[in-house]
Amino acid sequence: MNIVVCIKQVPDSAATVVAEGGQASWGDAPLVMNPWDEYAVETALLQQEAHGGDVTIISVGAEGATEAIKSALAMGCSQAYLVSDPELAAADSRVIAHVLAAAIKKVGDVDLALFGKQAIDSDMGVTAPQTARILGWPVLSLVSVVQELNPEDGTIKVERSIEEGRQVVESQLPAVVTVSKDIADPRYPSFMGIRKAARADIPVWTLADLEADIPAPLVRWPEVVNPPVREITNEIISGDSPDEIAETLADKIIGEKVL
Amino acid sequence: MGNQILVYIDQYKGQVMPVSWEVLGAAQSLAEKLGGGIVVLVAGEAPQAVAEQAFHYGATEVYCSDSPSLADYRPEPFTDFVVKVAQEQGAEVVLFPTTTRGRELAAMSAVDLGAGVMPDVTALEVEDGRLIATRPVYAGKLLAKTYCETGPQIITLRARAYKAPEVDSSRTGTPIQVDAGVVESDVSTRVLGYTQAKGGVSLADAGVIVSGGRGVSNNPSLTPPEGMDEKEVEVWRAQQGFKLVGELASVLGGAVGASRAAVDADYVPYENQVGQTGKLVSPDLYIACGISGAIQHQAGMRSSKVIVAINKDPDAPIFKLARFGVVGDLYDILPPLTEAFRQRLG
Numbered sequence: 001m002n003i004v005v006c007i008k009q010v011p012d013s014a015a016t017v018v019a020e021g022g023q024a025s026w027g028d029a030p031l032v033m034n035p036w037d038e039y040a041v042e043t044a045l046l047q048q049e050a051h052g053g054d055v056t057i058i059s060v061g062a063e064g065a066t067e068a069i070k071s072a073l074a075m076g077c078s079q080a081y082l083v084s085d086p087e088l089a090a091a092d093s094r095v096i097a098h099v100l101a102a103a104i105k106k107v108g109d110v111d112l113a114l115f116g117k118q119a120i121d122s123d124m125g126v127t128a129p130q131t132a133r134i135l136g137w138p139v140l141s142l143v144s145v146v147q148e149l150n151p152e153d154g155t156i157k158v159e160r161s162i163e164e165g166r167q168v169v170e171s172q173l174p175a176v177v178t179v180s181k182d183i184a185d186p187r188y189p190s191f192m193g194i195r196k197a198a199r200a201d202i203p204v205w206t207l208a209d210l211e212a213d214i215p216a217p218l219v220r221w222p223e224v225v226n227p228p229v230r231e232i233t234n235e236i237i238s239g240d241s242p243d244e245i246a247e248t249l250a251d252k253i254i255g256e257k258v259l
Numbered sequence: 260m261g262n263q264i265l266v267y268i269d270q271y272k273g274q275v276m277p278v279s280w281e282v283l284g285a286a287q288s289l290a291e292k293l294g295g296g297i298v299v300l301v302a303g304e305a306p307q308a309v310a311e312q313a314f315h316y317g318a319t320e321v322y323c324s325d326s327p328s329l330a331d332y333r334p335e336p337f338t339d340f341v342v343k344v345a346q347e348q349g350a351e352v353v354l355f356p357t358t359t360r361g362r363e364l365a366a367m368s369a370v371d372l373g374a375g376v377m378p379d380v381t382a383l384e385v386e387d388g389r390l391i392a393t394r395p396v397y398a399g400k401l402l403a404k405t406y407c408e409t410g411p412q413i414i415t416l417r418a419r420a421y422k423a424p425e426v427d428s429s430r431t432g433t434p435i436q437v438d439a440g441v442v443e444s445d446v447s448t449r450v451l452g453y454t455q456a457k458g459g460v461s462l463a464d465a466g467v468i469v470s471g472g473r474g475v476s477n478n479p480s481l482t483p484p485e486g487m488d489e490k491e492v493e494v495w496r497a498q499q500g501f502k503l504v505g506e507l508a509s510v511l512g513g514a515v516g517a518s519r520a521a522v523d524a525d526y527v528p529y530e531n532q533v534g535q536t537g538k539l540v541s542p543d544l545y546i547a548c549g550i551s552g553a554i555q556h557q558a559g560m561r562s563s564k565v566i567v568a569i570n571k572d573p574d575a576p577i578f579k580l581a582r583f584g585v586v587g588d589l590y591d592i593l594p595p596l597t598e599a600f601r602q603r604l605g
Contacts, residue, residue: 233582242587246592250596
């Protein structure tokens, strides 16, 4: 069972992000593995423990953007590749999906490609299904439970969390799976894992290394702006008893005409 | 032809995700600016009844397919169907609702159509015949202005960004049946069934959300059943608190949300989580009970129209966002508040 996990490096979710000169800026906030991707890494490691094989990390990013990769290696992944190329500076999701599809092919003999739900910076949530479509693999998105994974038959059975509840789906492998946060709690890296990750050799692949036709980007984002500042008048409701406070609050809320 | 706006209606066994009609509303205002017509697409089980609703909402041309491959939702055959109609119609804009299905169908259709995709858009403007989309990024901490260099332009629209058109049941029509172009033997997934069907109002569509946080478990005066360990007592206490949260939500016709802390402590399922790693919501009214308001939670709810905070800690950051705040115990405030609304809203 060979599993690839595609991860992205993003600013920490606690970062104060502001627009400066039309660009996003997060000051000196740390760069980390996209939190959603940690669940994909954990899922991969659990399946590897059950079925053997390798867990390979692929990340696309700037040269030296290896913090996220090191976290994944410290959790116990076997190996990692960083795809980095100046040509990808203006990449859109479809370009990234073509790059990931090509990298997955280059890794070779992959049964399962795992992704987080979306990246917390761009909030697109389209890269995994796009990668699946390019590979011609089925996509099983927002998986909360892997019920069965059968490497011999080349099948997987999962529960997907959708708006109406859980959909139970069986699919042939290879497949692309995106995981929901409730699939498993990500493990903490071990001390040995952290030491190993710090010394790990992380090969960098350029677009030329991928030997694939990567299309030109079509989506442009000329400007990132701060959301309009909202003037909120704070009003603390007080009273002599909870009943009085509740009555006043109910009247005030109804007065806002949002009900 | 060649200047069409395609609108995808997301439905599940005849139940339409309400944001779908908002997307039709957005398409109608775009069609006025861009010219060209609107083609509505309905896939899935029993499309006829949904098509009928689409006519009531003002659709004039509805395409559907009763292909057995589309009876249950699977992204691959559904994408085939969308792409086939988009190509035949020469669609310049393809609009989906931001739902689980809508987002992945948009993503995959964009691959087949060689197009750009802009998901989860909250506003659209037309400049020189091109759409400029606004999308929240970094969980709404920033807004990105974005556009596609060439068509077709594939977009998903967030719930509550546009108004649904008025319903007029005198408007009817006949949907056009098309071959979905799906070969079942090419599809490598099979739906085995559904579990845990959920009822109630979904967070994304909710006009009112009442949320609970870690503070919901903080009521020492409750006496838990005997034989529970410490963690079980904590969860039990929290569940009593979430009952109060749920009762208020129910009187207001709203949905129940939760902070990450409440979900991580196993008080409520992950489906209820509001915030950067949960659901991003913008209801008309958001009532935060026992939620301190970590930056990640704020990111998920700060665009709510009116925010109300109930918290024991007067220094809780949530109060800075709140139009109305109550410094107090949610166990004291929620029951009379629910009763007050019950009296006023009947």
